[in-house]
Amino acid sequence: MPGSNVAEPTAELTYTISELAAEFGVTARAIRFYEDKKMLEPERNGMSRVYGRRDRGRLRLILRGKRLGFSLSDIGEMLDLYDPNDAKQEQLKIILGKSLARLRALEQQRRDIDELILELRDNCGQISDLIAGNYAPQIRDP
Amino acid sequence: MPGSNVAEPTAELTYTISELAAEFGVTARAIRFYEDKKMLEPERNGMSRVYGRRDRGRLRLILRGKRLGFSLSDIGEMLDLYDPNDAKQEQLKIILGKSLARLRALEQQRRDIDELILELRDNCGQISDLIAGNYAPQIRDP
DNA sequence: ATGATACTTTACGTTAACGTAAACGTCAAT
DNA sequence: ATTGACGTTTACGTTAACGTAAAGTATCAT
Incomplete structure (x- = not known):
C-alpha cells in the first residue's frame, strides 16, 4: 500500500531525460547543457540521470525564461532567486535586491509587449x- | 513661415547615425548591421547616411523587438507587416495571416510574463x- | 596643410546556445 | 550473442548578432 511505510516520505515521482525532453519539446542535448551550466542537478541511477519534481520545475522556468528572451546566465540568476534555501541575512538582502531588479525588467517588458500588441x-x-476593399485612408501622425 | 512653400512638404527632420546611436543607446555598428539585414534603408548625403522619421521609427521597433527576445529575422518580418505599402490582394491576406500569428505569439508571451511576475x-x-525575522513556513505544493 | 573629428567599407574575431558526430555502456528482447 | 533502444561523454561545428581593428574619405578648425 502506498503511504503505509512511514520511513518513505512520498515516493518521489521521477523522470528520465527523454521524458522531460519530449514533454517540453526540447532535445536531451539541451537539457544536459543546462546541467553543464549548473541550472539542473539530477540524481544518478548508475550512469543515467534521474530528474525529480524540483528539476522539472526548474526546467519549466528555464524554458519560460527563454521564451521571454532572457540569456541562460540571466535565467540562472533567476533560478537562484527562487530558492533562498540556506541564505544568511546579508545574502537575503542581495537576493531581494536582484529580485526587485528582475521585477522592474519584467514590468518594462510587459509594457513593451502591450504596446506592440x-x-x-x-x-x-x-x-x-484594405482587403475589404476600402481605399486606404493613409493617416500617419507621429 | 513654415508651410508657406507648397512645394516643400514638411522639411523632414533627419538624423545622423551617431545621433540615433546615442539616442537609443546602441552602437553605429549595430545600426549599420540592421541596414545590412535590409531592416533600414537610410538616404545618403554623399557618403554619409541620413536617417528620417521612418527609419527612426523602425529602429525603435527593432530595439523593442530585441528587448522582447525576438530574432532579427523575426523582427524583419514584423517590420514588413507594418507597411503593406504596395501589396496586392493576395499579399495582404498573407500579411494578415502572419500578423495574426504574431499576435498569438505576443499574447502567449504576455501570459508568460504575467506568470513570472x-x-x-x-x-x-x-x-x-525571512528578512523580517519570521521563521520560514516552507509551504510547497506542486 | 594639418590634425581632429566623424563618417565609411572590409574583414576577421567573439560569445551564446546548442547541433551533430563519434565512440562507448547497459539492458531487454529476439 | 547480437540487435536495438536508450543512455553516456568528448569534442568539434554552426548560427546569430554584433565587436573590433585596419585603412581610407570628407569636413571643419586651427
Whole structure:
C-alpha cells in the first residue's frame, strides 16, 4: 500500500531525460547543457540521470525564461532567486535586491509587449479594411 | 513661415547615425548591421547616411523587438507587416495571416510574463518575511 | 596643410546556445 | 550473442548578432 511505510516520505515521482525532453519539446542535448551550466542537478541511477519534481520545475522556468528572451546566465540568476534555501541575512538582502531588479525588467517588458500588441492589432485592422476593399485612408501622425 | 512653400512638404527632420546611436543607446555598428539585414534603408548625403522619421521609427521597433527576445529575422518580418505599402490582394491576406500569428505569439508571451511576475512577487514577499525575522513556513505544493 | 573629428567599407574575431558526430555502456528482447 | 533502444561523454561545428581593428574619405578648425 502506498503511504503505509512511514520511513518513505512520498515516493518521489521521477523522470528520465527523454521524458522531460519530449514533454517540453526540447532535445536531451539541451537539457544536459543546462546541467553543464549548473541550472539542473539530477540524481544518478548508475550512469543515467534521474530528474525529480524540483528539476522539472526548474526546467519549466528555464524554458519560460527563454521564451521571454532572457540569456541562460540571466535565467540562472533567476533560478537562484527562487530558492533562498540556506541564505544568511546579508545574502537575503542581495537576493531581494536582484529580485526587485528582475521585477522592474519584467514590468518594462510587459509594457513593451502591450504596446506592440496594440500597434499590431491596429495594423491588422487597417489591413482588414484594405482587403475589404476600402481605399486606404493613409493617416500617419507621429 | 513654415508651410508657406507648397512645394516643400514638411522639411523632414533627419538624423545622423551617431545621433540615433546615442539616442537609443546602441552602437553605429549595430545600426549599420540592421541596414545590412535590409531592416533600414537610410538616404545618403554623399557618403554619409541620413536617417528620417521612418527609419527612426523602425529602429525603435527593432530595439523593442530585441528587448522582447525576438530574432532579427523575426523582427524583419514584423517590420514588413507594418507597411503593406504596395501589396496586392493576395499579399495582404498573407500579411494578415502572419500578423495574426504574431499576435498569438505576443499574447502567449504576455501570459508568460504575467506568470513570472506573479511568482517573483510572491517570492519577494517570502524573502521579505525571512528578512523580517519570521521563521520560514516552507509551504510547497506542486 | 594639418590634425581632429566623424563618417565609411572590409574583414576577421567573439560569445551564446546548442547541433551533430563519434565512440562507448547497459539492458531487454529476439 | 547480437540487435536495438536508450543512455553516456568528448569534442568539434554552426548560427546569430554584433565587436573590433585596419585603412581610407570628407569636413571643419586651427
